[in-house]
Amino acid sequence: MTGPSGSGSPPGGSGPSGAPPAETGSLTLSWDAPSENEDGSPLTDLAGFNLYYGQTSPVTVANSTVIRLATVTMATLSDLSPGTYFVAVAARDASGNISDLSTSLRVEVSP
Secondary structure, rough: OOOEEEEEEEOOOOOOOOOOOOEEOOOOOOOOOOOOOOOOOOOOOOEEEEEEEEOOOOOOOOOOEEEEEEEOOOEEEEEOEEEEEEEEEEEOOOOOOOOOOOOOOEEOOOO
């Protein structure tokens, strides 16, 4: 995965009556699509990616939120509370097999 960056976004959401709106941020990620299976054979049945994110390092299936994506290689996570996040991506084939997760990347999200 390459090029993660956190970026602020305008305040959004609403708090209790009379409270200021909650401040959130967003995170835009991009990565390179694989061209080979883990055994080195050509990848011919890429179905999409699973994007994992959470606030614990390293990112694992058990400690993160997963978003299933089509074969796009870019995603934006919005309405994130400010703080440190860790993200990883895995490829998914047409049979439902999922690759190992990429190395976890640490990013800071600010409002």
